[in-house]
Amino acid sequence: MxxxxxxxxxxxxxxxxxxxxxxxxxxxxxxxxxxxxxxxxxxxxxxxxxxxxxxYKNNVALLVLVGGITGMLVGFSLCYWVSVLQYPLNIGGRPFNSWPAFVVPMFETTILFASLTAVFGMLALNGLPQPYHPVxxxxxxxxxxxxxxxxxxxxxxxxxxxxxxxxxxxxxxxxxxxxxxx
Amino acid sequence: MSEKALHDDHSELIGPGHTLGTITDKISEIALIEPKKTPIGWLAVTGIASLGVLMLGVTVVNLVFTGIGIWGNNVPVGWAFDIINFVWWIGIGHAGTLISAVLMLLRQEWRTSINRFAEAMTIFAVMCAGMFPLLHTGRPWLAFWLMPYPNTMGMWPQFRSPLIWDVFAVSTYATVSMLFWYMGMIPDLATFRDHAKNKISKVVYGLLAMGWRGAARHWDRYETASLLLAGLSTPLVLSVHSVVSFDFAAGLVPGWHTTVFPPYFVAGAIFAGFAMVLTLALPIRAFYGLKDFITDKHLDNMAKVLLATGLIVTYGYALELFIAWYSGSPYEAYMITNRMSGPYNHLYWSLILCNCTIPQLFWIKRFRTNVWMLFFVSMSVNIGMWLERFVIIVQSLHRDFLPSSWGMYSPTIWDWGMYIGTIGFFLFMFMHFIRLLPMIAIFEVKLLVPRSGVTGKSGGPSHGKKPGSHGPDAHTAGAGSH
CATH class of the missing domain: 3.30.70 (Alpha-Beta Plaits)
Structure with a gap:
């Protein structure tokens, strides 16, 4: 220790x-x-x-915040990269960067990344899985x-x-x- | 809220005389019983459910080898049982997340004894739901095309479509529900590891518990993570059924193209989900003698939620009628006329009976605690919510703008086979869950035993100390210390 x-x-x-x-x-x-x-x-x-x-200090909340922000950025980058740069499609004359439509995927990736960070971050900070402990x-x-x-x-x-x-x-x-x- | 009020609440949530030890033993014995002593009732139900799984297997094999032509849906009714059942199952799943997340944030402590199996219900319901759209693609082995990934075709998903939003929403929901469920079980799996008699069980539960030992630092991070997951799941669950409703609302078909859909679908999902929780909880409670943990207070509360969400759903139906008239659109008006007096009108009126009329029985307190009445109403809601999706999907599609392209839909034996098959699969998974895993959150129920200084972050304030509570397991509930 x-x-x-x-x-x-x-x-x-x-x-x-x-x-x-x-x-x-x-x-x-x-x-x-x-x-x-x-x-x-x-x-x-x-x-x-x-x-x-x-x-002691509990850092889980901070980690989750970082995870959530990362998820949001990843979500937007994915939508933007696909819809503007990689595979632009004209859908009813909407702009390629039609960000209001990207809000839903961004929201979902935010939740996904934050949740994964919450669970795996908690486990990592707790040092789990830990098959052996003297107690x-x-x-x-x-x-x-x-x-x-x-x-x-x-x-x-x-x-x-x-x-x-x-x-x-x-x-x-x-x-x-x-x-x-x- | 005064401590007195909180305590009174607790005494209705857990049977008298329970200590930390008895709670652990009572709940864990259900799963830790020797394999040879598995109750006959469990074997019988699982056996019947296995027949459903077989039926599902046969249907899926035939579907994949022959094609989706074996189903009854065809132009103009391109979506039928597959999407009805998808929406129905997803809706059922929502109660699990609602109970574990929303009620946790609202500090509704009565949720603790039903949240675990409601979460399990969520996961199995989402599995059933997921099968339908995947198989409806006709080539489920290419389902990964739905995901954005670099491929040799140079194709990418179209992020302006609610259908791709649905892929994101449902897959996120499945992942997060699974995480929430598993994380919630870790301390209880550790309990199983420490108290299982069987060597194999010890090893398996030991692996699943990942070395959990209840350290104070671990608990603190664990509670923060649970609370944050609950906070994240709450908007998630609302988003999932809203996005599902966008699949319809973003279309132009009369009966689909309405702004009321997102909230009305979410309320319908909670309604359907609580009905399914009751449908499952009532027999389990009777069979395993869990009346101390799933008390009349729980049943009463769930009945109230059913009544409230039922009224929201009824409001949704009323608003559909109003908008059909107020919009002045002849197509909208005809859609409602057709619902009420067209070829499928008996389904519409059955839906109103099941979802709007029958739940009104819950205004009467006696019915909210009568198990037979609860079971009757919850079954009626299960059926009613299925009918609702049938009415929305099939009835709207079968007669839209052009009378020359009107048609009728009737399900084939394969439609029924797959629907009943998923019910069998759901039951099969659920029976294995209650046999093998902690179906009631043991450590959370322990927080309900009145004692000193024990609360979680999600729990209420601490309670007064009971005098003379030393010595092993001497913390009796309801022992008049308040």
Whole structure:
């Protein structure tokens, strides 16, 4: 994740389990206040407020805007190139660059490009598809897609310590704390 | 909106006593059941649907080898079942996008338990729709000629024609619907991956879930992407049926050449689509015991949408009558006279009965929650909307300007074979979808369980905290914490 992981740690991190969102958010805030940076939360559904606690920037919207504008330009260029330059046809005496008629194809390419950017951009920023991730090594992690909430503190964090971090997490009242092997 | 009102809304949207765990288990068991334990009912319906697929196969093979002369359409009725069914299927598809996109933007949380299968319905309906114009070309293997690409013929599409707009609109719509549907399923596919017992299922769902693990950063980008897709799909769905209506409105034939067509087609599409959602949801809800997720509140809301869009469609019919008189055009006037008293008039009056009269039953609350009444009305709308397209297309074409070129149209057995075949194909795909994929959006339904601080960007504000909600799965719904 970062250059801080140069000293190879024996494990990937610690995973603390919670039964509800509120203790998870509280724990994430506490970990953040303690100075941890390399951490992540896992939940069966979106949890409001967590991204702010973790502190990162979401660039999906900007990407989609760029995708949409590209789509619009591609749509217009296609219509213009075909109808004016490559294959001009006189349709009822209309000008070759009859842009009002091009609005519909332009609109559709705008939506198409923006939508493709939204989905594939989201996947790319999330680093998916990702067949392997160390958290899957924890058997209890199956519950992350069912009814449990997890807080991970990665060993790549500069403040990470095999003993102290575990103690710290235990103080945050989790249901369990698991070691996440690499 | 007060939190109280929102909570009251939720308690009608999900059965009492559900926790995150029970929601997951109840919905996923439908798809994750052992192959040998597949319900007999499922096998029976899929078996019948397979016969439809076979019928479609036979029809298509005969059509391709013999030519489109096996259909009943010929001059003057050059468009008939192929285009009727194309418009009918596309219209049905629109409810899926409407439910998942428009209702998401409007924060209608009741959509969460029906959006997934409405989206699946969209995709299969668009597949059925796409077959008709492609096969109507007569040489479907040359369908790529519709696309703008550099070719040795030196030919390019003509961008001033609504027909090429249609190609762009429908192919964009199919692509975006597929993306929306698949992206929406990723977290639920991860749930399936983690809870499937069968090894093959684990691998297949694992591949489809692409390593989704519910990380907070992932969820945040995911929600932004969903919201943006919804925002993009909303104008898209309105554009698709508007463009479909341009195919007619840009023509000069009386009965086609009207400016009311785009909004009236869009309303008709929503009308038809909601009718199909109800037609599918009612039996599924009864068969799989999903009354906790598709509640009476959902049925009531869908019936209200049917009633409202039905009234818009009725307004469209009334406006057609008005314009026929007000335009002063003898051809327009004759078109209406011919509709009401010509050789196909029984279809026109059946259409008015099915689309305008019968849905009025939904003014009465008792009928909006009675499953038999809902099924009856939704079937009547399915039929009525098909008749509407028949009336618009065939009736307008069969008698236009020159009486010497008038003619009659009647479908052949191959027309019916292909139409019924696509219904079989649709049902076949749909049955496989409910058997293999998460048919209710599990993670979205979880947001409806009253709990603390859990909302998505598309959800409402957070709800009050229920005391003592620690310990495993202790978040019971409707537990009087408000």
């Amino acid at each position: 970062s250059s801080a992981s140069e000293n190879i740690q024996p494990i990937y991190g610690y995973l603390a389990e919670y039964s509800d969102t509120e203790p998870l958010i509280a724990a994430a805030k506490a970990a953040r206040a303690e100075g941890f940076q390399m951490m992540e939360c896992y939940s069966p559904m979106p949890v409001h407020g967590l991204p702010e606690v973790l502190g 899957f090594n924890v058997p209890r992690f199956d519950e992350a897609t069912r009814s449990r909430f997890f807080l991970l503190i990665a060993s790549s964090d500069p403040k990470f310590d095999m003993v102290k971090t575990r103690e710290f997490l235990t103080r945050l009242a989790p249901l369990s704390v698991d070691e996440v092997p690499h």
